Amino acid sequence: MPSLPPRYGRWTLILGPVILILLIFQFIHAEFGTKTTQAVISPTGLKPDTHNETNSITNHVPSSCPTDTGMDSVLVVVKTGITEAQDKVPVHLRTTLRCVPHKIIVSDFEEDIAGTRTHDVFLNVSDTLKQTNEDFSLYNRARAGGRTALTSQDHTKVANGPTGMMDNPGWKLDKWKFLPMIHTARRAKPDAKWFVFLEADTYPIWPNLLGWLAHFDHEEMLYLGNQMQIGETLFAHGGSGFVLSRAAIRAVTDFHRSRIEEWDDITDQEWAGDCVLGMALAAAGVGLTWSWPQVTTQSVWEQDMLHEGFAKLPWCFAPFTFHHMTPADVDRFWEFEQQWFADTNSTVLTYSDIFRNLIRPTLADHLDNWDNFASAGDDRGDYKGPATPTSFAACADYCAADPECIQYRLTADSRCTTSDAVLRGKPQPGTQSGTMLWRVDAALERMEQCEKVTWVTS
Numbered sequence: 169m170p171s172l173p174p175r176y177g178r179w180t181l182i183l184g185p186v187i188l189i190l191l192i193f194q195f196i197h198a199e200f201g202t203k204t205t206q207a208v209i210s211p212t213g214l215k216p217d218t219h220n221e222t223n224s225i226t227n228h229v230p231s232s233c234p235t236d237t238g239m240d241s242v243l244v245v246v247k248t249g250i251t252e253a254q255d256k257v258p259v260h261l262r263t264t265l266r267c268v269p270h271k272i273i274v275s276d277f278e279e280d281i282a283g284t285r286t287h288d289v290f291l292n293v294s295d296t297l298k299q300t301n302e303d304f305s306l307y308n309r310a311r312a313g314g315r316t317a318l319t320s321q322d323h324t325k326v327a328n329g330p331t332g333m334m335d336n337p338g339w340k341l342d343k344w345k346f347l348p349m350i351h352t353a354r355r356a357k358p359d360a361k362w363f364v365f366l367e368a369d370t371y372p373i374w375p376n377l378l379g380w381l382a383h384f385d386h387e388e389m390l391y392l393g394n395q396m397q398i399g400e401t402l403f404a405h406g407g408s409g410f411v412l413s414r415a416a417i418r419a420v421t422d423f424h425r426s427r428i429e430e431w432d433d434i435t436d437q438e439w440a441g442d443c444v445l446g447m448a449l450a451a452a453g454v455g456l457t458w459s460w461p462q463v464t465t466q467s468v469w470e471q472d473m474l475h476e477g478f479a480k481l482p483w484c485f486a487p488f489t490f491h492h493m494t495p496a497d498v499d500r501f502w503e504f505e506q507q508w509f510a511d512t513n514s515t516v517l518t519y520s521d522i523f524r525n526l527i528r529p530t531l532a533d534h535l536d537n538w539d540n541f542a543s544a545g546d547d548r549g550d551y552k553g554p555a556t557p558t559s560f561a562a563c564a565d566y567c568a569a570d571p572e573c574i575q576y577r578l579t580a581d582s583r584c585t586t587s588d589a590v591l592r593g594k595p596q597p598g599t600q601s602g603t604m605l606w607r608v609d610a611a612l613e614r615m616e617q618c619e620k621v622t623w624v625t626s
Contacts, residue, residue: 245274245365248275256368261281262282276288277311290348347431347444354421364410370493373488373505375516379516387415389415391416408465420448460478463489470591483520504526505517518618532605539595560600575587
């Protein structure tokens with residue numbers, strides 16, 4: 169066997185143990201990196217969201233889908249549109265929808281998205297309505313010329329006002345999708361026990377859904393969703409996601425089928441399609457089960473998990489959805505979710521789990537170009553903070569002097585606002601955000617350990 173020259177022997181004795189120690193350290197570091205949430209989202213590692221941003225999601229993701237997940241009796245319906253589908257849907261097809269056995273994507277334009285064909289939700293809608301109602305101008309242009317027929321206005325982001333985004337052609341068209349979508353879903357899988365409706369920026373946690381639905385009977389007329397109200401109408405917020413039982417979807421489709429023209433007129437007069445659907449369900453005898461915080465209007469980064477809403481504390485609930493999740497958000501939370509279920513013996517994921525293992529490790533005492541939405545008082549017009557904030561430090565001092573304050577921020581126009589909520593937040597150029605981390609930990613000490621999961625059941 170070849171041997172080293174004698175002059176190298178002493179270096180072998182010195183370097184050998186050093187290399188061995190380094191290898192052991194690298195192995196420990198790699199093991200730790202797979203188990204810490206910090207690797208998912210670090211305080212300084214988050215970048216402004218872009219639709220082209222993707223993260224690796226190979227860890228903890230099986231190469232094949234399990235065959236017995238409990239989802240076989242569920243049809244998942246994702247509602248989207250031509251102006252957003254290619255940006256927002258592909259991430260779901262490789263993550264949240266990847267192992268869902270029964271799913272359809274309904275849209276205002278039939279096309280292939282990452283190998284999946286969308287369903288034209290207006291295919292069976294009256295041609296007269298589509299040709300005479302100006303809300304269908306985008307639909308008609310797209311059918312005639314495809315994506316080349318889209319204009320810059322179709323992609324323009326407009327402010328969401330009291331009656332929605334009425335200057336956005338896609339938004340005006342969207343309200344017409346809800347009732348036809350219900351019929352499409354029933355035709356797609358008439359034997360489904362549950363019909364789950366999501367939008368392209370809704371993130372679903374399937375184990376939590378199954379745990380929740382186990383408390384209900386699909387033969388009862390059930391309409392589960394995040395309660396909203398317009399005028400006298402209570403309905404489930406579409407972007408939060410909602411669930412209809414088999415009995416409910418049969419009732420509303422049978423009811424609507426005999427009154428289509430009447431409900432076209434009603435839809436034309438209203439501005440929110442989820443409200444119209446809620447009206448139709450109520451008329452068909454299907455009432456809404458108020459389901460917050462099982463389903464929410466906020467993203468996971470904007471959800472106050474430590475305080476009550478609608479007389480419920482989210483902490484021990486297992487959320488089914490988060491809303492306003494960008495493609496990058498979906499990738500990030502999917503990695504966290506897969507890691508959580510792979511590393512624990514849990515069958516559900518509670519708000520407590522999410523806060524302790526995802527939100528808390530990514531909080532920082534000071535972040536530039538970041539908005540933690542600390543706005544207590546700001547919504548009332550008498551924002552908290554020094555009358556004339558002069559610096560971020562002055563804003564921090566004001567928060568520290570208030571025992572209820574946990575987070576604070578200084579906006580680009582030097583408005584100091586504070587809050588007793590704890591939110592991760594999102595990138596925002598010009599805004600500085602701060603968190604009193606010791607007060608976060610003190611609040612956590614006061615929160616229960618959630619030995620039992622809480623569910624909305626009535």
